[in-house]
Amino acid sequence: MENQGSFTFSKAERLKSRKTIAALFRSGNSFVAYPLRVVWSVSELGEPGFATVVISVPKRNFKTAVQRNRLKRQIREAYRLNKHLFYEHLSSQGKHVSMMISYIAKEPESYDKMLEGIHKLIRKFPYEELK
């Protein structure tokens, strides 16, 4: 976890546990930063000041795997290049966050819209609730 300050996005920062994801759906907090929707909760297990993230695109709106893969990769790039702004807030609170980012638009949007969504996400995140 020594490179988390830079623009990497390795396995350690991906949310992989089925159990945690199920718990997110059951009791997570959520808000919308169009075209994205975020479900999150505080995690006691992870390293403080960082986050584990899963990105999803619903099959209902995008039928082919090629479309979904491209959207997921664009969201991932936008998050990867801007997550250091997010981490600044998290380390000031000393918490670790599990988070799911879903793409809720019906049509594929441009990469600029995704960037906008990620910035909105980081701005709107309710950091005061971490306490």
Next chain:
RNA sequence: GCCACAGACCGCUUUGUCGCCCUUCGGGGAGGAAAGUCCGGACAACACAGAGCACCGUACCACCUAACGGGUGGAGUUUCCGAUAAAAUCGGGAGCCUGGAAAGUGUCGCAGAAAAUAACUUCCUGCAAGUUUUCUUGCGGGUAAAGGUGAAAACGUGCGGUAAGAGCGCACGACUGCAGCAGGCAACUGUUGUGGUGGAUAAACCCUACGGGUUGAAAUGCCAUGUAUACCUUGUUUGCCUCAACGGCAUUUAUGCUGCUCGCAUAUUCCCUUUUUGGGAGCAAGGGGGGUAGGCAGCGUUAGAUAAAUGACAAAGGCUCCGGGAAACCGGGGAACAAAAUCCGGCUUACAGGUCUGUGGCUUUU
């Protein structure tokens, strides 16, 4: 050079910035369909005396193949085109779930008398009555030649024959069962003899032949985590030290630790009846069910992930479309179908644009 058809192949390239997965630290990293999951295998687990029934699948022949419902070639059949005035015939293209309707059962709309043991109108005829040569009516019989209906009407044409008719008989022809001969590995074709004339439908039931144990990577094995246990099975033995209890030692059985041996660990306890046998509770192990639910192998092979890597952004070049221009060129736009999840052989479906080969046609030049 252009167009059409058939077959094979390719599936934009390079650079920069920031990143991802695997790695033996050298390096490697989506497709022709990776797709649909429709067939066939490899492989794995479980099951398995033999035979029959049921169920499912396949269905002209030969070859290829690990195998196939796949491929190649051939046979049969239907249909279209060309040659010809037409038929026969010949050549070419396309289609065919292509075993059996002569084992049996069922079904066949409308029309038609009747759709499978055919008689409505005709035609011929017997009897009776009326009437009177030959007609009419009624009750019977014969007749599939004619009419009309239909997708289909009980082999076709001609002659004989007859009361009228009929494969009833004969000639020629069509189809077909059986037998022989010739050609072919075979399906089958040709031909001779002999028997027959039977509607369609098997994508209705059915019959025949051949094949099939079930499941399918969410299989399966292992490690970790970890718990209240219904129910079932097996084991819970014997002796010594000691007054006794506690405790200890040996032995036996079950299970685990490495497949075996040794060794070690856990349970080898209590109550009732008592001559013995036995019964009950507890404990241990296994089965079973519930709970927990992360990883490794499977998945090595020039990708090997596991909420799932193989990318994002930008620039240039090539391709192509639109507009402008005599041209060089300038400006703007577009780039398909679609992404591994154990592997392999096929099939099917989707696909912008391009390359090559062959065949046919048109045109230009020499």
